[in-house]
Amino acid sequence: MSKGRFGIHGGQYIPETLMNAVIELENAYNRFKDDPLFTGELTELLNEYAGRPxxxxxxxxxxxxxxxxxxxxxxxxxxxxxSHKINNVLGQALLAKKMGKTRLIAETGAGQHGVATATAAALLGMECVVFMGEEDTKRQALNVYRMKLLGSDVVPVKTGTGTLKDAVSEAMREWTSRISDTHYCLGSVMGPHPFPTIVRDFQxxxxxxxxxxxxxxxxxxxxxxxxxxxxxxxxxxxxxxxxxxxxxxxxxxxxxxxxxxxxxxxxxxxxxxxxxxxxxxxxxxxxxxxxxxxxxxxxxxxxxxxxxxxxxxxxxxxxxxxxxxxxxxxxxxxxxxxxxxxxxxxxxxxxxxxxxxxxxxxxxxxxxxxxxxxxxxxxxxxxxxxxxxxxxxx
Amino acid sequence: MSRTAGAFKNGKAFIAFITCGDPDIETTKEAIREAVKNGADLIEIGIPFSDPTAEGLVIQEANIRALSGGMTTDKAFALVRELRQETETPFVFMTYANVVYSYGTNGFLSNCAEAGLDGLIIPDLPYEEKEEFLPCCEEYGLDLISLIAPTSSDRIAMIAREAMGFLYLVSSLGVTGTRSEINTDIEAIVREIRRNTDIPCAVGFGISTPEMAAKMASVSDGVIVGSAIMKIIAAYGKNSPAKVGEFVKSMKDAI
Known part of the structure; x- marks a missing residue:
C-alpha cells in the first residue's frame, strides 16, 4: 500500500501534476523536522510570537x-x-520558507486558518492567497477583513456549496497551476500524504x-x-x-x-x-x-x-x-x-x-x-x- | 493490442471528451454518435462528479448541469451498453476515484466490461495509488490509463513502463480548460516516454483549435479535447450534436 496510511485510510489520491510537489514536501519535512535549527526557530516563534504554552x-x-x-x-x-491554527501554520510557513517557496495559499472555513496563514505570511514576508467559500465570506465577514488587513488576497469561491470543501478544491486547483514558488498551507489533518502527518505533528x-x-x-x-x-x-x-x-x-x-x-x-x-x-x-x-x-x-x-x-x-x-x-x-x-x-x-x-x-x-x-x-x-x-x-x- | 491502443492505428488519433448527461443523456448519445461519424478515434465519456478537483470551470459546470439533470453512474453504463451495439470505436470513462470506489470497485469495473467499455482515466489516481483499481481492471480486461504531467520529470520512465492502452500527456500545469498557448516542451517529454514504452501517447488539456491540435499531434500520437467540446454543448444544448460533429471534423482534418 502507498505512503501515509492510517489503517486503510490516507494515501495520496491526487493528480499526477502534484505528485512531485508532495514528494518534495515530504522530503523537506523529513530533512527539517528533527533539525535543531528548525525546531529551535519554530519553538521560539510558538513561544514568543504565538504565546505558547x-x-x-x-x-x-x-x-x-x-x-x-x-x-x-x-x-x-x-x-x-x-485559535490552534497558528501552531500548524507557523510550522508549515517556516518549512515552506526553508524550501525556497515565496508564496502561501490556503483554504479556510471559519476564517481562522486563513487569518493564521495571512499572519504567518506577513511575519515571514511571504505572499498569501486565501480561498474561502462565498457563503463563508458572508458568515465570517470580520475574518475576511482581518486577512486583507494582514496583506493577503481573499478569493471567494463560488463553485459547489460555497463552503469549506469548495475552498479546499479551489486551493488544490490553484496549487496545480502554480507549484514552483507556492506552498499549499493545508489547515487540517487531511488531504494527501504527507499533510495529515505534518499537520498532526505541528498540532x-x-x-x-x-x-x-x-x-x-x-x-x-x-x-x-x-x-x-x-x-x-x-x-x-x-x-x-x-x-x-x-x-x-x-x-x-x-x-x-x-x-x-x-x-x-x-x-x-x-x-x-x-x-x-x-x-x-x-x-x-x-x-x-x-x-x-x-x-x-x-x-x-x-x-x-x-x-x-x-x-x-x-x-x-x-x-x-x-x-x-x-x-x-x-x-x-x-x-x-x-x-x-x-x-x-x-x-x-x-x-x-x-x-x-x-x-x-x-x-x-x-x-x-x-x-x-x-x-x-x-x-x-x-x-x-x-x-x-x-x-x-x- | 487493446481496443484503446487500436484507436491510434490510423494515423494521429483524435480523442473527444464528453461529460455524460449534460444537458441530458439523449444529447450525450447524439453527440457521441456525431463525434464518431466525423472521425473521433476514441471517446472519453465523463461520469460527472460533484467536486471535480482537476477540472476548470467549463467542465465543472458541465458536471453540475449533468448531476442536476439526474445523471447517475448506472445511466452511464446503460449509455455505453446501447452505443456499443452501434460502433466498435473505443470508449473509456473519465471519472474520479470516489465514483468508482463508492459504487464498489468490483461491481463498477465488471459493469464497465459487461457494457463494452475499454478503459478508465482517473485523474486523482497517480502511479502510487493505482493498485487501488489495477488488479480489478486487469481481471476485466480494462485499460487503466496513466497520466504524465509537465512536472513528472523523473517519474516519466516509471509511469511509462507500466502504462496500458495509451498515455495521457497533460499539456500544461493547472486544470482542464482552453488556453491560448501551450508552453510545455512536449517533444522532450514524448522523447522520454519513447525511451521507455511503445504504447501511444496523446496530449490533452487546453487544446481548442485546429491549429493547436495540429501542432500537438505533430509531436505526439494524438490529441484529447474536452473543454472546447463542452463549451459547444453548453452553448447549443439539445441542438449541439451537429455542431460537435462539425468541430470534431475540423479537428480530425487538421491532424
Whole structure:
C-alpha cells in the first residue's frame, strides 16, 4: 500500500501534476523536522510570537454547576490569532520558507486558518492567497477583513456549496497551476500524504502540554480529552500524546447541524461512509453514487463532508469515540460558557463543550475531563445573535 | 493490442471528451454518435462528479448541469451498453476515484466490461495509488490509463513502463480548460516516454483549435479535447450534436 496510511485510510489520491510537489514536501519535512535549527526557530516563534504554552484552566464554576467531573479547559483560544491554527501554520510557513517557496495559499472555513496563514505570511514576508467559500465570506465577514488587513488576497469561491470543501478544491486547483514558488498551507489533518502527518505533528504540541499540565495539577492522567472535529486538527493535536494511554477516553465532537437524521448535517462518522476525496481515503458524507454531500453546520469551521484519515483509523480500531452535537446544543454551550466562566468559545469549540456538559455528571466527581477550546468566539457573535433572532451587524 | 491502443492505428488519433448527461443523456448519445461519424478515434465519456478537483470551470459546470439533470453512474453504463451495439470505436470513462470506489470497485469495473467499455482515466489516481483499481481492471480486461504531467520529470520512465492502452500527456500545469498557448516542451517529454514504452501517447488539456491540435499531434500520437467540446454543448444544448460533429471534423482534418 502507498505512503501515509492510517489503517486503510490516507494515501495520496491526487493528480499526477502534484505528485512531485508532495514528494518534495515530504522530503523537506523529513530533512527539517528533527533539525535543531528548525525546531529551535519554530519553538521560539510558538513561544514568543504565538504565546505558547497555552494555559490549562480549571473551570471551577462550570465543574460545580454541572456537579460531576472536574473540568479543565485547554486554552488554544488564547493563542495569537485566536485559535490552534497558528501552531500548524507557523510550522508549515517556516518549512515552506526553508524550501525556497515565496508564496502561501490556503483554504479556510471559519476564517481562522486563513487569518493564521495571512499572519504567518506577513511575519515571514511571504505572499498569501486565501480561498474561502462565498457563503463563508458572508458568515465570517470580520475574518475576511482581518486577512486583507494582514496583506493577503481573499478569493471567494463560488463553485459547489460555497463552503469549506469548495475552498479546499479551489486551493488544490490553484496549487496545480502554480507549484514552483507556492506552498499549499493545508489547515487540517487531511488531504494527501504527507499533510495529515505534518499537520498532526505541528498540532501535537497541544496534547504534549495537556499531559504535562494535568500531571502537574492532578498528579495523574486525565480521564477524558474532548475536542471538536471538522477535518480534525485540534482534535488530533489534543489526542496524539494520549493515544498510547488506554485509560484516557478520547472524544471527537462532530457537527450534527440540524441533526444526524436530517440532510443538514456535517457529522461524517455518524452519517458518512468510506470514500476517496481531496487526496485521501477516509469517511465522507456522500450519496449512493459517491457524489459528495452538501453538508451543513452553523459552524463554518466544521462544515466539511470528510474527516482526517487518522481519525477514521482511530474510529475503526475503537480508540477514539466520535459523537454528533447539534447546532442548538453548540449554541447553548456557547452561551453557557460565556455566562459561567466569562469565556466566549468559538462555535466550533462549543461543540466539545456541549458534549462534556452532557456527560460530566455521569462521569462522576472523581474523574477529570479536558476540553480543548480550539478558538475564541468573537468571530461568531454576530452569527449567533442572528441565530437567536437578533439582527446585529458587525 | 487493446481496443484503446487500436484507436491510434490510423494515423494521429483524435480523442473527444464528453461529460455524460449534460444537458441530458439523449444529447450525450447524439453527440457521441456525431463525434464518431466525423472521425473521433476514441471517446472519453465523463461520469460527472460533484467536486471535480482537476477540472476548470467549463467542465465543472458541465458536471453540475449533468448531476442536476439526474445523471447517475448506472445511466452511464446503460449509455455505453446501447452505443456499443452501434460502433466498435473505443470508449473509456473519465471519472474520479470516489465514483468508482463508492459504487464498489468490483461491481463498477465488471459493469464497465459487461457494457463494452475499454478503459478508465482517473485523474486523482497517480502511479502510487493505482493498485487501488489495477488488479480489478486487469481481471476485466480494462485499460487503466496513466497520466504524465509537465512536472513528472523523473517519474516519466516509471509511469511509462507500466502504462496500458495509451498515455495521457497533460499539456500544461493547472486544470482542464482552453488556453491560448501551450508552453510545455512536449517533444522532450514524448522523447522520454519513447525511451521507455511503445504504447501511444496523446496530449490533452487546453487544446481548442485546429491549429493547436495540429501542432500537438505533430509531436505526439494524438490529441484529447474536452473543454472546447463542452463549451459547444453548453452553448447549443439539445441542438449541439451537429455542431460537435462539425468541430470534431475540423479537428480530425487538421491532424
Amino acid at each position: 497555552s494555559r490549562l484552566y480549571y473551570a471551577e464554576k462550570m465543574t460545580k454547576d454541572l456537579g460531576g467531573a472536574k473540568i479543565y479547559l485547554k486554552r488554544e483560544d488564547l493563542n495569537h490569532t485566536g 501535537a504540541v497541544i496534547s504534549k502540554e495537556i499531559k504535562e499540565q494535568v500531571l502537574a495539577a492532578e498528579g495523574r492522567l486525565p480521564d477524558v480529552v474532548a475536542a471538536c472535529v471538522g477535518g480534525g486538527s485540534n482534535a488530533i493535536g489534543s489526542f496524539y500524546h494520549f493515544i498510547q494511554d488506554a485509560s484516557v477516553r478520547l472524544i471527537g465532537c462532530e457537527a450534527a447541524g440540524r441533526g444526524v437524521d436530517t440532510f443538514e448535517t456535517a457529522a461524517t462518522i455518524a452519517t458518512g461512509r468510506e470514500g476517496i476525496f481531496h487526496g485521501m481515503k477516509s469517511y465522507f458524507c456522500q450519496d449512493k453514487y459517491g457524489q459528495i454531500a452538501p453538508v451543513y453546520s452553523i459552524s463554518a469551521g466544521l462544515d466539511y463532508p470528510g474527516i482526517g484519515p487518522e481519525h477514521a483509523y482511530l474510529h475503526d480500531i475503537g480508540r477514539a469515540e466520535y459523537v454528533p452535537v447539534t447546532d442548538q446544543e453548540a449554541v447553548d454551550a456557547f452561551e453557557y460558557l460565556s455566562r459561567t466562566e466569562g469565556i466566549i468559545p468559538a462555535i466550533e469549540s462549543a461543540h466539545a463543550v456541549a458534549h462534556i456538559m452532557k456527560i460530566a455528571k455521569e462521569l462522576g466527581k472523581n474523574k477529570t475531563a479536558v476540553i480543548t477550546l480550539s478558538g475564541r468566539g468573537d468571530k461568531d457573535c454576530a452569527q449567533i445573535a442572528r441565530y437567536n433572532g437578533e439582527d446585529i451587524h458587525e
